[in-house]
Amino acid sequence: NAGVTQTPKFQVLKTGQSMTLQCAQDMNHNSMYWYRQDPGMGLRLIYYSASEGTTDKGEVPNGYNVSRLNKREFSLRLESAAPSQTSVYFCASSQDRSPSNQPQHFGDGTRLSIL
Amino acid sequence: GENVEQHPSTLSVQEGDSAVIKCTYSDSASNYFPWYKQELGKGPQLIIDIRSNVGEKKDQRIAVTLNKTAKHFSLHITETQPEDSAVYFCAASKGYGNKLVFGAGTILRVKS
Numbered sequence: 001n002a003g004v005t006q007t008p009k010f011q012v013l014k015t016g017q018s019m020t021l022q023c024a025q026d027m028n029h030n031s032m033y034w035y036r037q038d039p040g041m042g043l044r045l046i047y048y049s050a051s052e053g054t055t056d057k058g059e060v061p062n063g064y065n066v067s068r069l070n071k072r073e074f075s076l077r078l079e080s081a082a083p084s085q086t087s088v089y090f091c092a093s094s095q096d097r098s099p100s101n102q103p104q105h106f107g108d109g110t111r112l113s114i115l
Numbered sequence: 116g117e118n119v120e121q122h123p124s125t126l127s128v129q130e131g132d133s134a135v136i137k138c139t140y141s142d143s144a145s146n147y148f149p150w151y152k153q154e155l156g157k158g159p160q161l162i163i164d165i166r167s168n169v170g171e172k173k174d175q176r177i178a179v180t181l182n183k184t185a186k187h188f189s190l191h192i193t194e195t196q197p198e199d200s201a202v203y204f205c206a207a208s209k210g211y212g213n214k215l216v217f218g219a220g221t222i223l224r225v226k227s
Contacts, residue, residue, distance in 0.1 A: 004158070040124075042204055042217035043159070058214065090158050101147035101208045104215060106158030 002026050004107035006091050012113045013081045021076040021110050023091030031096045032074035033058075033104065034066060036087040043090060049074055050096065081114045088112070117142040119207050121218025128195050130227045138205035138218050139187040145207040148188045149215070150179060153202045162203075163190070195225045 007022045025032065030051050035043040045058030049068040063085060065077045074093075078085060088111050092104040118141040128134050140148075146167035151159035165172045165179045165188065172179050176195075181188040192199055202222050206215040 040219055042119075042121075042219045043215075044217075045214060048214065092158075101215075103149060103161045103164060106151075106160070108156070108158045 004091055004093055004105055006089075006107035006110050008110060009108070010111045012115065013078075014115055015081060015083060017081050017114075019078050019081060019112075021078075021089055021091075021112075022073070023075065023107060024073045025091075025093040025105070026072065027093060027095070027105065028071070029093035029095045029105075030071070031094045032068065033092040033094075034064075034074070034076045035090045035092065036060065036085075037090060037109070038087050046076065046089075083114050086112060086114045117145060117207055117209070117216040119205060119216050119218045121205050121221055123221060124219065125222045125224070127224045127226060130195060130197060130225055132195055134190075134192045134195050134199070134223055134225075136190045136203055136205070136221045136223070137187060138189070138207075139185075140207040140216075141186070142207070142209060143183075143186060145209045147208040148179070148181060149206050149208075150177075150190050151204045151206065153204065153220075155201075159204060192223075195223075197225050197227050199223060200225045 004025045033048040034046040047066040049055045052071045088109045092106045094102045094104045121138045149164035152162045153159045176193045178191040202220045205218040208215045
């Protein structure tokens, strides 16, 4: 019962360093998402992938890139980390059946600090 | 775009009492309203959801109500227990693509 697995769980970077956050799901879901969670602001969508081979910007995409490597994996890359990107990052997946929305399943997050 | 407001930001109740968390949304086209519970150090977990063709849904001690006219929906937890202590998020979504817009969250503390 792995569900959505995120690696690493914790990371500290220096300003300007790059990093890739990994996410994998074993539920055969079509759609995958990256969110960031900051105190008092709920979860904000960074990027999402409605299906393998497609990606789209969410609410806060600046400073990030994503890759939908295959149906299982969706990675988030910070090319030049900035202190404003200190946050907790969550990956999620869902089995969309248009036009209905389906529940999203979340991983346990990556806690990223940028000094 | 859609905006979801959630109140209160913190809520303390005695064990056994009921807790109510309210959310309002701005886009009348939204048709899916999930609630998530987030425990410390964990990701959000879906606890209940409701669609726009239903006014109320219950699952044991948890219920959600939806008022489409007023554009608000609420989470009701009865007979609260210490393990209900967590952060609760509401969200709203419309159409294919399943983009959820989240409220800012409510910290629920159940005192025993």
